[in-house]
Amino acid sequence: MTSQKKKVLLAPLDPVHDIGLKMIKRGLDLAGHDTILLPPDYSPEEIIKAAIDNNVDVILISRTLGYRVAEILGSFIDLAEASGLRERVKIGIGGMAIKPELAAELGFDAGFGPGTTVEEAIAFVEGREYIEEDRGARKTKKDITEKYDYTFKNKRIEKLLNTIADEIIEYVKGKTTPGIERAKIREKMFESDDEAELRQLRKEYAAFCDDIVKAYYANGALKEKTRQLTSEELQALKSYLEKVKAKMKPLILQHIDTNPVVFIQYGTGCPFMDIAHIKTCEAWGADGVVHFDPSWGARTEGFYEGFITHEEDGSVITYENLKLIKDALMPSTLWQVRAHRGLNTPETVLLAGKVGADLTKINIAYGSLGGGTDPERLTVDAVAAIKYAARFKMPFDVVTNEELCGVPAHKAFAGMLIVTMLGLKLGARPILQPLFCYSPEVMISGQMKDNYIDFNAAKIFALKSILNAPIWCGAPIGFLTQTEDRVQSSLSTALHASLASSLEVDGISIASADEAYSGGPISAAARVDTLRATQSAFRFFGHAKIIPTENSEIWASQIVEGIERTLESVVKNGSFVDALYKGLLGSREEGAYPGRAGRGTVKNI
Amino acid sequence: MSKALEKVMDAVDIETFLVCDSEEEAKKISIQMMNELGFSDASIVFIQHLGPGARVRVRGYIYKPGDRYNWFYNKKNNS
Missing domain, CATH: 3.40.50.280 (Cobalamin-binding domain)
Known part of the structure; x- marks a missing residue:
């Protein structure tokens, strides 16, 4: 007293x-x-x-x-x-x-x-x-890989993955790409403060870029619908952030220690609106934020420099833009910069690491089968990118969005596990990112006819039976179950969050209540809706569990068997890159098409 | 733009229930309502007509990404 x-x-x-x-x-x-x-x-x-x-x-x-x-x-x-x-x-x-x-x-x-x-x-x-x-002081940054040792429980799969990952490492030896060369030059730029040397390095950098980026390095020209932010705008951001940071008393979404960390995704095109949404989400309890870049950025060789705003979806990646975002974040906020699908994968991871991102995202199979990048190019780039991720001690998730193209879960998981093993061999800390949604595979085959629980649970059971690794359900959870109704949308997100928590995963990415609305940008209010719903769901369930039906175990076994079969076919094929072209990890019939961006750009040193 | 609307971060959603005969009618009323309220850039986020009328959520964007946000630049509005 x-x-x-x-x-x-x-x-x-x-x-x-x-x-x-x-x-x-x-x-x-x-x-x-x-x-x-x-x-x-x-x-x-x-x-x-x-x-x-x-x-x-x-x-x-x-x-x-x-x-x-x-x-x-x-x-x-x-x-x-x-x-x-x-x-x-x-x-x-x-x-x-x-x-x-x-x-x-x-x-x-x-x-x-x-x-x-x-x-x-x-x-x-x-x-x-x-x-x-x-409450802000109570929030701490969580390393979701911390408690995992990546021990394989399924030795058969481990052996197959070892063979494939060794083959990939051998394959990329002596090969380079414009993406790798740019990353090397960018690194030299970071190390130099000599203006003459920097000018020379920029010239060298531009030589590895597409014309649209070359124009910037030649005369400062940017593509349409992008422009440099003014000093007045940057000063306004500083004032805005000073005031907002002083008022931050963030909510905590988790009710129990085992509730997963919750990520939101941003990428309005405008770094200021991004920051305004990020601060809103932080205040309402988001633990992490994921940077979405423009789709054209992934298909363009090279990055611009400077503080750049963009009038369409996706926020442009430059060192300066990333720094703006980083400086706006609360110390406890996990920050991911995605590098999984484009022609700038190594440099994205380098920039993310240099700016201080906590996480990145790399997956060769998805990026080359569903993301539009040439399989060979992305394989060579991804190995370089994973090495950067390891160097910056930045865990990366291996997303399996090729499922959204129609690739069955077992094939997508085989690709994910290959990149996971590759990451482990290169000294990085990969995170499994299964889709936790209503995927085309189950729409066609009917595994979610009765409920949305069993097949999602089957995926988690399957992965947990294979290895001891962190799982971050994505992205966003409940994808294709949400409608334009914000109540239904928030409820569906919250139920998927509860299921993910019940299955004891480490992280989830949630959408806003605008997930199914395509008539305009996501509103800040719609972001608050799903964060509040998720918090309420965590409170509701506490340590209580959602019990899947017996189908989940049956389907988990089938997924594991499917993964084994897929990996065996890749091993038998002899070349991982060739397996991607041949459709062994997702075929054209299933909706996966080997990307063409960057085709023919891999060079022998 | 009114001083109050300048403080909206991005969009105003109007949610209500319209007494009408069909979804088409609800759409027309929704947009007319938003126009009467002064929202020229209005869109229907959600609409469902059943029985006596329609549940609607209509949105008027005040700012879209890349606009000049008054809450961002105006110091008084930030305080």
């Missing part, structure tokens, strides 16, 4: 409701105060009499019903004054019907509205200022 012991009378001035007072009584008892709790439905006169008889120091009144609230409370205060109590006893009022302004107007010493904490009431009783807990 930190203050003088008080005698407190707690009285519900209400026909039935007294739960709040019971909670406060418990808190006051634990804090060492003497408490008397009257039953509901006492009259003001009876309460005043009890206060006088017991010689109390403080009276706490509660009122839940709004009916005649001002009249009843006014009458109570009048009686307290007439009896002489008012001069020597502190009187506080709280409850659903109470607004602090009303309490002050009527002459109460304090008014506690909905959401008041027990600690706040105790501070009032003890006569000290209530200092709200700094």
